[in-house]
Every structure is written in structure tokens, then in C-alpha cells.
Amino acid sequence: MESLLTLLTDIRACTACAEHLPFGPRPVVVANTAAKILIIGQAPGTRVHQTGIPWNDPSGDRLRQWLAIGREQFYADPRLAIMPMGFCYPGKGRSGDLPPRKECAPLWHARLLAQMPNVELVLLIGQYAQGYYLRDGFKTLAERVQQHPLKDRYFPLPHPSPRNQLWLKRNPWFDSDVLPCLQARVRTILELK
Ligand code: SF4
Structure with a gap:
């Protein structure tokens, strides 16, 4: 049976879409068999690519x-895992970074998830993660975020990003209604006071 260590070694050696990556492969993933909360975002930006530290930018802040988690806990707590839709920086497009490479999630996600059997909450951040994991037919992000069941394993x-200001x-209900529920779930799962 595959171990998480072997799998992470395979991921670090991945060159499946290397010819499309302007800076070459540098997969940024954090996985742990103890993980309870899994964060699925888009793909590393240049700053994350350079440092190799996920969410090490204003979006991460x-x-x-x-x-409602401090930076120290975010990086040290083995109950938090980070698995973007594309593990390597995909390059720049006309209006910001390119989408995550399509090859990545089908290659690695299911295998990583199999190594993290204790995950209770999956945060789907942005359209690519939601498009891959949810088939809910919502046309807009606002509809989905507002109407998705707050107790579901998936949390869109x-x-x-500061660009989403x-x-x-325009959607003040997100701060007033959704974030308190999200924070309560995180507190409960991580047994925080
Ligand atoms: S983006 Fe994913 S598929 Fe492409 S080289 Fe990096 S790890 Fe491999």
C-alpha cells in the first residue's frame, strides 16, 4: 500500500506539465495523515513559488x-492540510495568474485524500476547486456560497485575494452570516476555545 511519504516524494518529482510552467515544477502541498481540515485553493502565486510556503501572501493573511487562526498555528498544526488545484505556479495571463494546470488534480488529489482519512471539513476556495468538487448547478459564486449547506463536508x-474586495x-452577508459559521466549525474541529 502507498504511504504518504512515498506519495509526497512522487509529487515532488512530478514533471507532468513541466513544459507549461514558466519557472518549472515546484509543487507546494502540505499533507498529514492527522489532517482534519483540508484547504483546496487555486495554485501558488509567484511569492508562494519563491518561498515554497503556501498562503504566504496577503490572500493567506x-x-x-x-x-480565526494565527499564522503560527496555520503552519504548525498537523490537523490542517493544504492541497491546491494546481501544485505549481502556472504563469501569468492577461489578467493575473493563469488557471491551475488541469493535469494536476486528477493526478494527485484522490491519492492524497486517501492518505488523509480524518478530514472533516474541506474548504473549496474559488471557482476551480468548486467546479471540480461540486456539481451543484449554481451559476454564480455568490449563489453557491450563500446557499450551500453550512454543515456540509465541503465549504465553498x-x-x-485583495482583488476580491x-x-x-457587494455581499455583506458573507461576513455577517457565513464567516461566523465557518469559524465555529473550525473551532469545534480543532477543539479551540
Ligand atoms: S502542476 Fe501538478 S501536474 Fe504539473 S508539474 Fe506541478 S505537480 Fe506535476
């Missing part, structure tokens, strides 16, 4: 605020 969220302004 906002995500930690949403979860907008991207916490307008969306957050």
Missing part, C-alpha cells in the same frame, strides 16, 4: 482571519 468560499463589499 485574509484566509487566516476568516478562519470566495478567494481571499469588491465581491466582499
